[in-house]
Amino acid sequence: MSETNPKLRAELEGIPTYKPGKPAAAGGPAAYKLSSNENPYPPLPGVLESVTAAAESFNRYPDMACTGLMNELSDRFGVPLSHLATGTGSVGVAQQLIQATAGPGDEVVYAWRSFEAYPIITQISGATSVRVPLTPGDVHDLDAMAAAITDRTRLVFVCNPNNPTGTVVRREELERFLDRVPADCLVVLDEAYREFIRDPEVPDGVELYRERPNVCVLRTFSKAYGLAGLRVGFAIAHEPVAAALRKTAVPFGVSQLAQEAAIASLRAEDELLGRVGSLVCERTRVSDALRAQGWTVPESQANFVWLRLGERTVDFAAACEQAGVVVRPFAGEGVRVTIGEAEANDIFLKVTEAFHKEL
Numbered sequence: 001m002s003e004t005n006p007k008l009r010a011e012l013e014g015i016p017t018y019k020p021g022k023p024a025a026a027g028g029p030a031a032y033k034l035s036s037n038e039n040p041y042p043p044l045p046g047v048l049e050s051v052t053a054a055a056e057s058f059n060r061y062p063d064m065a066c067t068g069l070m071n072e073l074s075d076r077f078g079v080p081l082s083h084l085a086t087g088t089g090s091v092g093v094a095q096q097l098i099q100a101t102a103g104p105g106d107e108v109v110y111a112w113r114s115f116e117a118y119p120i121i122t123q124i125s126g127a128t129s130v131r132v133p134l135t136p137g138d139v140h141d142l143d144a145m146a147a148a149i150t151d152r153t154r155l156v157f158v159c160n161p162n163n164p165t166g167t168v169v170r171r172e173e174l175e176r177f178l179d180r181v182p183a184d185c186l187v188v189l190d191e192a193y194r195e196f197i198r199d200p201e202v203p204d205g206v207e208l209y210r211e212r213p214n215v216c217v218l219r220t221f222s223k224a225y226g227l228a229g230l231r232v233g234f235a236i237a238h239e240p241v242a243a244a245l246r247k248t249a250v251p252f253g254v255s256q257l258a259q260e261a262a263i264a265s266l267r268a269e270d271e272l273l274g275r276v277g278s279l280v281c282e283r284t285r286v287s288d289a290l291r292a293q294g295w296t297v298p299e300s301q302a303n304f305v306w307l308r309l310g311e312r313t314v315d316f317a318a319a320c321e322q323a324g325v326v327v328r329p330f331a332g333e334g335v336r337v338t339i340g341e342a343e344a345n346d347i348f349l350k351v352t353e354a355f356h357k358e359l
């Protein structure tokens with residue numbers, strides 16, 4: 001066999017691997033998965049039926065233009081079809097946005113710690129990551145982010161609420177930031193957890209984008225809508241950006257099953273709002289209980305909470321697993337714990353109680 005390997009792009013060296021949330025191992029002690037911010041509920045009413053019907057024709061390629069879903073989204077958000085683009089989850093769309101805007105020599109600015117896909121998709125494009133530390137309260141430091149923008153910056157991510165801290169940026173500071181960003185630099189408002197926000201001061205990105213051609217809003221069906229396994233997300237942006245997304249899309253990336261499931265989910269709005277409401281109640285219950293135990297937790301507007309555990313992070317995650325819940329540790333920093341079923345949340349709170357007593 002030849003000693004020579006195919007030449008691969010140098011940028012691929014050292015790309016961090018995406019660490020998926022650990023599943024709850026069959027037969028193991030952990031019965032609940034609180035590690036990927038998934039929705040604990042089964043599919044919304046009508047979704048399974050739509051998917052099953054679509055499954056009868058998966059010998060055919062899906063509708064590449066996602067016509068039905070695009071029409072539904074256009075009505076729902078009051079945006080023209082030309083301002084919409086769908087993709088294989090909003091991570092897929094985020095990757096397309098970077099491919100469309102940044103290559104070697106260009107910079108992509110984002111907060112850190114934030115969503116772990118950002119460094120990966122930036123490096124794949126050959127662009128350079130510029131990470132701006134969160135404030136001591138674990139919130140985006142928008143002034144520092146604005147100051148980090150140079151004439152090489154092509155894209156800035158604002159993750160609102162932020163994964164993994166659950167913290168938000170509010171209207172006034174976000175608008176001030178957007179006013180400072182040069183018009184030729186794209187700002188991506190990643191709103192994967194939008195449905196869980198209850199703070200009225202957090203602006204809806206879809207309102208901000210209307211007057212700002214350099215703002216793109218990312219949404220997903222993976223979290224509140226409970227379709228993580230089907231891979232469908234979308235962007236709302238002005239025409240040149242949305243058109244670039246259609247150019248960079250993998251042909252037929254969004255399956256017909258995903259398209260039909262997304263449409264049926266949008267039509268089950270009442271049920272969706274009820275479920276999201278219950279999860280938000282659980283978020284309040286869990287956050288209050290943690291504070292009563294003595295923990296300092298940032299105010300979460302998402303479907304997870306963040307516990308800064310530092311050096312004890314890995315031990316804490318192991319204790320959770322032993323007790324029956326899998327959480328998402330970021331070694332040396334903290335754990336992100338999804339709000340799940342009440343029983344799962346109770347198990348988590350038992351572990352935090354025992355851990356806090358040992359502090």
Ligand SMILES: *Cc1c(COP(=O)(O)O)cnc(C)c1O
Nearest residue numbers: 089090091115163192220222233
């Ligand atoms: C989960 C998540 C997404 C969405 O992922 P999909 O690819 O749509 O499943 C995007 N951004 C953030 C910050 C997330 O946490």
